[in-house]
Amino acid sequence: MKTINKTFKQISQYPSAVFGLFIIMLLVILAVYAMATIPYSEAIRLWRGGEDVVYMNPKNVPPAWVNIFRKTRLPESFAVKSSEGEITKTVTPGADNTASIDFEYPFEFDYDVYPQELMLYFTSTYASKNPFVSIYIITPTGEELRVGDFGVSAKQTFRFSQDERFIRRLVREKRDENPMIGIFSIPETEPPVPQKGTYKLFVQGQTFEANSDLNVEFVLHGQSYGLAGTDHARRDLMVALLWGAPIALAFGLLAALATSILSMAIAAIGAWYGGWLDELIQRITEVNLVLPFLAILIMVGTFYTTSIWTILGVTIALSIFTGAVKSYRAVFLQVKESTYIEAAKAYGASNFRIVFLYLIPRMIPLLIPTLVSAVPAYVFLEASLALLGLGDPVLPTWGKVINDAYSNGALYKEQYYWILEPAVLLMITGLGFAMLGFALDRIFNPRLRGI
Amino acid sequence: MADTTLLQIDNLKLHFKTGRGTVQAVDGVNFTLNANEAIVVVGESGCGKSSLAKAILRLLPRNVQEYSGKVYLNGRELMGLNDEEFRQQIRWIKMAMVPQAAMNALNPVLKVGDQVAEPMMVHFGVKKDEALAQAQKMFQHVGVPDDFIGRYAFELSGGMRQRVALAMSLVTTPDLIILDEPTSALDVLTQANIFNLLKRIKSQMATSFILITHDIATSSELADRAAVMYAGQIVEVSDAKTFYSEPHHPYSAKLMASVPKLRGNTIPDFIVGQPPSLINPPTGCRFAARCPKRFARCVEEPPVIQLDGNLVKCWLYA
Numbered sequence: 001m002k003t004i005n006k007t008f009k010q011i012s013q014y015p016s017a018v019f020g021l022f023i024i025m026l027l028v029i030l031a032v033y034a035m036a037t038i039p040y041s042e043a044i045r046l047w048r049g050g051e052d053v054v055y056m057n058p059k060n061v062p063p064a065w066v067n068i069f070r071k072t073r074l075p076e077s078f079a080v081k082s083s084e085g086e087i088t089k090t091v092t093p094g095a096d097n098t099a100s101i102d103f104e105y106p107f108e109f110d111y112d113v114y115p116q117e118l119m120l121y122f123t124s125t126y127a128s129k130n131p132f133v134s135i136y137i138i139t140p141t142g143e144e145l146r147v148g149d150f151g152v153s154a155k156q157t158f159r160f161s162q163d164e165r166f167i168r169r170l171v172r173e174k175r176d177e178n179p180m181i182g183i184f185s186i187p188e189t190e191p192p193v194p195q196k197g198t199y200k201l202f203v204q205g206q207t208f209e210a211n212s213d214l215n216v217e218f219v220l221h222g223q224s225y226g227l228a229g230t231d232h233a234r235r236d237l238m239v240a241l242l243w244g245a246p247i248a249l250a251f252g253l254l255a256a257l258a259t260s261i262l263s264m265a266i267a268a269i270g271a272w273y274g275g276w277l278d279e280l281i282q283r284i285t286e287v288n289l290v291l292p293f294l295a296i297l298i299m300v301g302t303f304y305t306t307s308i309w310t311i312l313g314v315t316i317a318l319s320i321f322t323g324a325v326k327s328y329r330a331v332f333l334q335v336k337e338s339t340y341i342e343a344a345k346a347y348g349a350s351n352f353r354i355v356f357l358y359l360i361p362r363m364i365p366l367l368i369p370t371l372v373s374a375v376p377a378y379v380f381l382e383a384s385l386a387l388l389g390l391g392d393p394v395l396p397t398w399g400k401v402i403n404d405a406y407s408n409g410a411l412y413k414e415q416y417y418w419i420l421e422p423a424v425l426l427m428i429t430g431l432g433f434a435m436l437g438f439a440l441d442r443i444f445n446p447r448l449r450g451i
Numbered sequence: 452m453a454d455t456t457l458l459q460i461d462n463l464k465l466h467f468k469t470g471r472g473t474v475q476a477v478d479g480v481n482f483t484l485n486a487n488e489a490i491v492v493v494g495e496s497g498c499g500k501s502s503l504a505k506a507i508l509r510l511l512p513r514n515v516q517e518y519s520g521k522v523y524l525n526g527r528e529l530m531g532l533n534d535e536e537f538r539q540q541i542r543w544i545k546m547a548m549v550p551q552a553a554m555n556a557l558n559p560v561l562k563v564g565d566q567v568a569e570p571m572m573v574h575f576g577v578k579k580d581e582a583l584a585q586a587q588k589m590f591q592h593v594g595v596p597d598d599f600i601g602r603y604a605f606e607l608s609g610g611m612r613q614r615v616a617l618a619m620s621l622v623t624t625p626d627l628i629i630l631d632e633p634t635s636a637l638d639v640l641t642q643a644n645i646f647n648l649l650k651r652i653k654s655q656m657a658t659s660f661i662l663i664t665h666d667i668a669t670s671s672e673l674a675d676r677a678a679v680m681y682a683g684q685i686v687e688v689s690d691a692k693t694f695y696s697e698p699h700h701p702y703s704a705k706l707m708a709s710v711p712k713l714r715g716n717t718i719p720d721f722i723v724g725q726p727p728s729l730i731n732p733p734t735g736c737r738f739a740a741r742c743p744k745r746f747a748r749c750v751e752e753p754p755v756i757q758l759d760g761n762l763v764k765c766w767l768y769a
Contacts, residue, residue: 274513338555339550339551339552339555339556340555340556340557340558340559342510342550342556343548343550343556343557343616343619344558344569345510346508346510346542346543346547346548346550347542347543347547347569347570347573347619347620348538348539348542348543348544348570348573348574349569349573350538350573353573357558357561358558361558361560361561362559362560364560
């Protein structure tokens with residue numbers, strides 16, 4: 001305890017270490033927040049749920065906050081439901097069990113770019129006669145655009161830009177044939193200029209049965225979304241960025257801890273017992289050193305499984321018998337000859353006790369900085385593997401996001417946010433651990449300490 | 452002084468294998484030690500003193516070629532025990548050792564209190580706080596302030612570390628403590644302190660000591676008897692009075708003459724030549740080549756001769 005306090009006191013003397021520790025704390029908070037707010041199953045559902053989960057998201061759009069830095073404002077996405085009272089629903093009963101159900105939703109549009117898509121999701125209940133709807137958009141100038149009239153089934157989707165009759169109608173009204181431009185621009189301008197102001201969606205519904213009901217969800221796919229934007233599969237990148245943190249930290253910490261502690265223990269055992277055991281450990285290390293690490297991982301990923309935990313296991317297994325074993329052994333061989341080790345032998349300490357109470361504690365000052373510096377290396381390794389297409393097929397990780405962005409040509413399409421967000425998180429992680437690691441190295445290794 | 456035999460060593464041999472041949476570090480050593488007796492083993496550097504200590508405690512390096520002979524402790528033969536039995540039953544329970552350069556014999560990452568408590572925990576399986584209480588008692592015994600218990604070895608002075616190492620050897624109250632150069636790196640004042648402490652321990656705890664040293668003068672403080680080692684063999688075992696006043700063996704005499712005297716004008720003497728190599732020791736008397744009193748028979752292996760209860764290995768007395 002005293003040692004820990006002392007270490008913290010010393011760390012506080014290195015501003016870089018304090019900053020590094022601060023970054024690590026932030027990452028830990030981020031990881032805990034991610035796990036607390038989005039449970040694992042929910043994260044997997046959001047990431048892999050498909051169109052049912054992400055239909056309300058636009059495709060490949062940057063985060064909403066980019067508007068702060070832009071001259072032309074990108075429309076933000078929204079989705080509203082009449083079933084939750086977000087759309088005004090007025091039911092007027094008529095004769096013979098009929099009823100007219102009107103939906104009204106006014107929305108502000110003061111952006112300089114057209115949205116990606118407008119969509120209506122109808123859900124209705126009926127026995128034999130299905131309800132009928134007429135859709136209108138009322139522009140800020142009061143012009144009424146008739147979008148379409150049709151009977152709706154139990155579940156029906158209406159996409160504004162894919163309706164042929166609407167497009168023909170727009171052309172007839174001398175508006176642009178792209179429905180988004182047609183709806184949202186000032187009429188008869190060339191090139192089209194967005195019309196800013198309050199638009200109103202108006203859906204006139206008619207039911208023909210006693211217990212028939214109608215509800216609608218209105219979705220606007222803008223050109224920006226949320227805090228992190230979306231990818232090619234309309235997924236909110238925030239899920240991956242948030243859940244990437246605990247995964248990256250877990251992978252990095254587990255790999256670093258396991259490899260350094262096991263390397264050290266194995267080196268200590270080899271150095272202490274010597275003989276054939278030491279020889280065996282050294283030969284295994286030498287063989288392992290010439291094995292192509294990445295190639296083996298790729299082979300495991302290709303032929304066996306890309307599960308992150310299997311990859312973690314293989315990574316650890318391949319990283320135990322490395323140069324670390326050799327360098328630890330060199331120090332242990334020196335320590336082994338110390339008088340106090342002989343004294344321990346003399347008072348009857350068992351071999352186990354000598355290895356774990358006398359040899360290994362001597363190495364802990366060396367171990368801690370190495371361990372801390374090794375964490376980002378393994379975080380990056382995980383990201384590199386994901387980039388090589390060996391990312392976990394289920395989990396959303398930072399590396400997977402970069403891989404998706406890369407394979408979809410994000411940089412060629414100027415979708416920088418897609419690459420930069422996970423990259424910055426990776427860099428920050430590396431920076432935090434590196435800064436702390438260097439400071440710890442200086443604290444525990446007096447030779448590096450300045451006067 | 453009780454005259455019961457505590458330790459009896461018969462023809463103890465410890466030979467090392469090296470690249471240049473077999474080093475006969477301990478070559479047929481015999482002596483006995485009574486209970487509550489201190490024997491000082493003196494000799495030049497490299498004569499096998501420390502190897503003798505290691506041979507008794509079976510702290511063998513890897514390159515042992517021959518390790519034979521008989522060691523009886525309280526009548527019990529020790530050479531027949533296997534390593535694990537020896538570790539569990541003998542080390543620190545019956546025999547403890549304060550190693551050479553005891554100042555470095557403390558684990559730098561353990562608090563000295565824990566270090567002293569260690570043998571208790573290893574051998575008697577006592578709880579840590581109990582062992583620490585015992586350690587504290589030993590600290591009082593050897594004159595280390597109580598609050599040092601939570602310090603690390605590097606926070607202590609050389610003399611204090613020596614005391615801690617001594618406390619560590621005493622904590623399990625063994626019958627025999629082997630002190631290997633206990634005061635070699637200490638100043639004279641501290642040396643005197645340590646020897647006074649050893650004397651007190653000897654009288655209070657009835658411990659026996661084997662004191663290995665090349666410092667003949669200070670060793671006289673504690674010694675009941677003296678054994679002189681030369682080239683891996685013991686050449687003389689005498690009671691302290693005889694040894695310090697009129698030693699029998701010519702080598703002992705030369706050794707005594709080499710000690711500077713505080714009074715008188717005698718210039719310290721020295722011995723011509725070097726001790727023989729332990730790889731290929733000369734036949735006959737090993738000291739013969741440097742002996743001022745050698746004569747024809749010295750080429751033959753000298754017998755061990757009893758002189759009023761003292762032993763001397765020299766043809767002069769045959």
